[in-house]
Amino acid sequence: MTNTQSKIFKDVTAALPTIQQWQTAGDTIVFTNGCFDILHLGHVDYLEKARHLGNKLILGLNTDASVSNLKGPERPLQDEMSRARVMASLLFVDMVILFAEDTPYELIAAVKPDILVKGDDYAIENIVGHDLVQNNGGTVKTITLVKGYSTTNIVEKIKQQI
Structure with missing residues (x-):
């Protein structure tokens, strides 16, 4: 298994021991998805800016x-x-967790x-999981997107x- 592959988890259950270890160490965990x-x-x-908000960046991947x-x-x-290997190869992505639902609510x-992060094309109250993060004392932030770039385009x- 390569270093990149060790950052990929097919479900959150397998990822939780590592996440709990980071939390115990006092790391600030940032989450985004796509x-x-x-x-x-x-x-x-976007991902580089997200990672700079904390110590660890977890990416939920559909x-x-x-x-x-x-x-x-x-x-x-x-x-x-x-897609998971490409995302895990980025230096500023610490973990990739696959999720099968249409939204990452259960994963969050x-x-x-x-910290929960999405692009500035979202209003904070429309970001899936904002309620969970805020109720746990965390913050929800948006990051300014680079105009003109989208996979659909x-x-x-x-x-x-x-």
């Missing part, structure tokens, strides 16, 4: 079935383990992050050139 079908500058900028439910039958373009409830551009 499909991350094609890694682009917007993702890298499974293939979850992506298809959210984005349609043509997605994802890359399978979940390929299990992780109990100190990249896919559309490719389709237009075919």
Whole structure:
């Protein structure tokens, strides 16, 4: 198993001992989530900024079935383990946890992050799990997105050139 693969968990139960170890050590845990079908500058900028909010960044990654439910039958373009390996290879991502639900609500409830982060295209009250994090004394933040970057836009551009 590579170092990258050791950062990937197929369910939260297997990840909890490591998370609890970080919490016991006093690390500030930041959580975000997404499909991350094609890694682009917007993702890298967002995740790097998210990681700087704490000591550990946990990324909830939608499974293939979850992506298809959210984005349609043509997605994802890359399978979940390929996406997980790419995300885990980023220096500022400390853990990747796959989740099969349409939202990460249950995952956030299990992780109990100190900080929940999404892009500034979300209002805080619309971020899934904001209530859980705030009720546990944590904070919910948004990060300014790099304009013009989205996987959907990249896919559309490719389709237009075919």
